[in-house]
Amino acid sequence: MLQMDLDIGDFCSNWSHCDLLSAYLARMVSHNRLDSLLFSNLYSSALNELLETVFRVHGASGKLECSVRRQGGLDRIELVFPADEDIFRVYREAIDKLSGENAEKLYLEALFTEGQPDASLGLLELGVDYGARLTIDRVGNDRMCLVAELTLEDENE
Amino acid sequence: MIAENTTQAFQWTYNENDQEFALQGSLRPQKPEELSNCISALEQSVAKVSGKFYVNVRRLVRMNNVAFQAIACKILDLVRARADLDVQVTTSSVVGWATRKFAVLETMSDKITVSEYDSEFYPGQSFVEDSEFIHVLRTQTKLTWRHEKELLHKHGLRPGMQVADICCGIGDFAVLLQKEFSPDRLVALDHSRSSLDYARQVAADFGIRGIDYVFGDAADMLLEDDQFDFVTCRHSLQVFDRPELILKELFRICKPGGRVYVTNEKNSHCLGEPRGESIQWTYNEVARLWHHFDMDIEIGPKSRRLLLEGGFEDVSIGSFMVTSADGDPQGFADIIASWKNLFAGKMAKERGDDPAFIERFAKGFDDHIFAALHPKGYAGWPIWVASGRKPQ
Structure with a gap:
C-alpha cells in the first residue's frame, strides 16, 4: 500500500500536479505485473482522470489523501478530500449515471460535448471504458472518500 | 512544432506528402485553449487536403479528456463539414488506452476509421x-x-x-x-x-x-x-x-x-x-x-x-x-x-x-x-x- 498526503490547496496550485502524481504513482506500482509498461501507461491514465476530477471539484481546505493498494489483479485507488454537501452531490450524480442502463450513452454525450468537459466525464470514462467499480462515501462532516477499483490486466492474456 | 505556454510536453507535425498530422508526447492540458495552436495547425493542414487525411497518434503516450474532447470534436466537425474528406486515425497497440479511446470516433461518423498501426512496420x-x-x-x-x-x-x-x-x-x-x-x-x-x-x-x-x-x-x-x-x-x-x-x-x-x-x-x-x-x-x-x-x-x-x-x-x-x-x-x-x-x-x-x-x-x-x-x-x-x- 502506498499513501501520499498533501494539502488540497498545494495540490490545486498547479495543474501539472495531476500528471506528475499519476505518472509517479503508476511507475511505483507497475512492478511485478504481466507487462509493467502497459500497466503503468493505463494506470497513469486512470489515476490522472480521478485526480483531474478532484482538482476541479473539491472543498475549500484540508488534506488530499491518496492511497493505492493491490490485491491480486485488482487495484484500488482511494482519494479522501474536503467536500461539502454540494461537492458530494456532484460525485453522487456521476456515480448514479454509471449505475443506470444508459451509462455508455451518457459517457459518449459527455465526451463529445462542446466546451469544457463535464466534471463527471473522468468518472464516467473510468466506469464505462475501464470497467472500474466506483464508490463514494462521506468521511466526517466535511470530507468524502472516492474509491476506484480497477482490473487493468487480463491475467489470461 | 512544440507546444508553448503549457506544462504538457507534446509536439505536432504535418507531413504534406502523406497527408498526415501526427501528435506525440504527453497531452494533458487543463483547458482546451491550451491546444489552440495545435488545433489551428490541424485546421490549416486539413484545408489543403481532399480525400483521406491521416491523424497519427501512435506516439501520443498520454492524453486526458480535455485534449481528447478538443481533438475529437475538431475531427468530427471536419468530416461533417467536408463531404470530400475521410479521416483515418492511427493508434499503437503499445499505448494501452489509445485504440479503445479513439475507437469511439468510429461510432460517431462512418467517415472516420481507427486502426492500430504496427504489423506493417515489421515485414518479417x-x-x-x-x-x-x-x-x-x-x-x-x-x-x-x-x-x-x-x-x-x-x-x-x-x-x-x-x-x-x-x-x-x-x-x-x-x-x-x-x-x-x-x-x-x-x-x-x-x-x-x-x-x-x-x-x-x-x-x-x-x-x-x-x-x-x-x-x-x-x-x-x-x-x-x-x-x-x-x-x-x-x-x-x-x-x-x-x-x-x-x-x-x-x-x-x-x-x-x-x-x-x-x-x-x-x-x-x-x-x-x-x-x-x-x-x-x-x-x-x-x-x-x-x-x-x-x-x-x-x-x-x-x-x-x-x-x-x-x-x-x-x-x-x-x-x-x-x-x-x-x-x-x-x-x-x-x-x-x-x-x-x-x-x-x-x-x-x-x-x-x-x-x-x-x-x-x-x-x-x-x-x-x-x-x-x-x-x-x-x-x-x-x-x-x-x-x-x-x-x-
Missing part, C-alpha cells in the same frame, strides 16, 4: 511468429551463446548493470543474461505477444525471477530516456526496413556512457563443404529474398557504419562463426532445416517463385545440412557483433 514478423519457429530460435541461441557469453564481457557487460534486451523474441537470451550476469534490472521487450507469453512461461517454469518482459514497439518504445547501462538488440535490425529508427531508440534509452550491443548476419557468407557452390548460390538468393520483403539479411558488416552514423563512439565490431564443428552438428542442421522450411517454403511462395527455382533454392539448404552432418564436412553461419558507446 508474421514469418518468425510461427510457433514451429520457436524450436529453431532456441537452438540458434544455444549455438550463439557459447560465443556471445565471452564477447559480451569484451563489449562491456558486467554484473549488476541495468540491462535492456530489445526485440527479445522468445526471451531465452534474456534468461541466459540473467543467469550469467545477474543484472540489477533486466527489461526484455518484444512486439510479439505470443513470444512474450512463451518467454514468461519459460521464466516461470525455470524459476527465473527478475526479468521484466514488456510489450513494445522497438521503434517507438515507452521506456524513458537514459535508463540502461547496456542495451542488446540481436538479429533484429535485419528484420526491420528502417534499422536506423531502432538504433535511434536504442541510443535514447541507453545511459550516457553506456553501450548498445547489436548482432546481425550476412547470410550470403554462410558456407559449407562439400557442395560449396550450391550452398553459396542458395544463400546469395536468401539475401535477395529478404530484400524483396524489405529486410536486409546482409546487414552484419554494415553495423559499424550504422552505429557511427547513429551517434555512437568507441565503436567495436567483430564476427564469429557458428559451425557444425562446435560440438552440435545436429543442432546446426536443425537450424538450416528450419531456414529451408521458412525461406524455400512460406517466403518463396509468397514472393511467387516458380517450382524450379524453389527446388534449386531448397537444394542449397539440403547441401548445407549434408555438409554439416558429413563426417569430413564443415558448415558455417557467420554473425557480426558490434557495440558502441553513447557519448557522455
Whole structure:
C-alpha cells in the first residue's frame, strides 16, 4: 500500500500536479505485473482522470489523501478530500449515471460535448471504458472518500 | 512544432506528402485553449487536403479528456463539414488506452476509421511468429551463446548493470543474461505477444525471477530516456526496413556512457563443404529474398557504419562463426532445416517463385545440412557483433 498526503490547496496550485502524481504513482506500482509498461501507461491514465476530477471539484481546505493498494489483479485507488454537501452531490450524480442502463450513452454525450468537459466525464470514462467499480462515501462532516477499483490486466492474456 | 505556454510536453507535425498530422508526447492540458495552436495547425493542414487525411497518434503516450474532447470534436466537425474528406486515425497497440479511446470516433461518423498501426512496420514478423519457429530460435541461441557469453564481457557487460534486451523474441537470451550476469534490472521487450507469453512461461517454469518482459514497439518504445547501462538488440535490425529508427531508440534509452550491443548476419557468407557452390548460390538468393520483403539479411558488416552514423563512439565490431564443428552438428542442421522450411517454403511462395527455382533454392539448404552432418564436412553461419558507446 502506498499513501501520499498533501494539502488540497498545494495540490490545486498547479495543474501539472495531476500528471506528475499519476505518472509517479503508476511507475511505483507497475512492478511485478504481466507487462509493467502497459500497466503503468493505463494506470497513469486512470489515476490522472480521478485526480483531474478532484482538482476541479473539491472543498475549500484540508488534506488530499491518496492511497493505492493491490490485491491480486485488482487495484484500488482511494482519494479522501474536503467536500461539502454540494461537492458530494456532484460525485453522487456521476456515480448514479454509471449505475443506470444508459451509462455508455451518457459517457459518449459527455465526451463529445462542446466546451469544457463535464466534471463527471473522468468518472464516467473510468466506469464505462475501464470497467472500474466506483464508490463514494462521506468521511466526517466535511470530507468524502472516492474509491476506484480497477482490473487493468487480463491475467489470461 | 512544440507546444508553448503549457506544462504538457507534446509536439505536432504535418507531413504534406502523406497527408498526415501526427501528435506525440504527453497531452494533458487543463483547458482546451491550451491546444489552440495545435488545433489551428490541424485546421490549416486539413484545408489543403481532399480525400483521406491521416491523424497519427501512435506516439501520443498520454492524453486526458480535455485534449481528447478538443481533438475529437475538431475531427468530427471536419468530416461533417467536408463531404470530400475521410479521416483515418492511427493508434499503437503499445499505448494501452489509445485504440479503445479513439475507437469511439468510429461510432460517431462512418467517415472516420481507427486502426492500430504496427504489423506493417515489421515485414518479417508474421514469418518468425510461427510457433514451429520457436524450436529453431532456441537452438540458434544455444549455438550463439557459447560465443556471445565471452564477447559480451569484451563489449562491456558486467554484473549488476541495468540491462535492456530489445526485440527479445522468445526471451531465452534474456534468461541466459540473467543467469550469467545477474543484472540489477533486466527489461526484455518484444512486439510479439505470443513470444512474450512463451518467454514468461519459460521464466516461470525455470524459476527465473527478475526479468521484466514488456510489450513494445522497438521503434517507438515507452521506456524513458537514459535508463540502461547496456542495451542488446540481436538479429533484429535485419528484420526491420528502417534499422536506423531502432538504433535511434536504442541510443535514447541507453545511459550516457553506456553501450548498445547489436548482432546481425550476412547470410550470403554462410558456407559449407562439400557442395560449396550450391550452398553459396542458395544463400546469395536468401539475401535477395529478404530484400524483396524489405529486410536486409546482409546487414552484419554494415553495423559499424550504422552505429557511427547513429551517434555512437568507441565503436567495436567483430564476427564469429557458428559451425557444425562446435560440438552440435545436429543442432546446426536443425537450424538450416528450419531456414529451408521458412525461406524455400512460406517466403518463396509468397514472393511467387516458380517450382524450379524453389527446388534449386531448397537444394542449397539440403547441401548445407549434408555438409554439416558429413563426417569430413564443415558448415558455417557467420554473425557480426558490434557495440558502441553513447557519448557522455
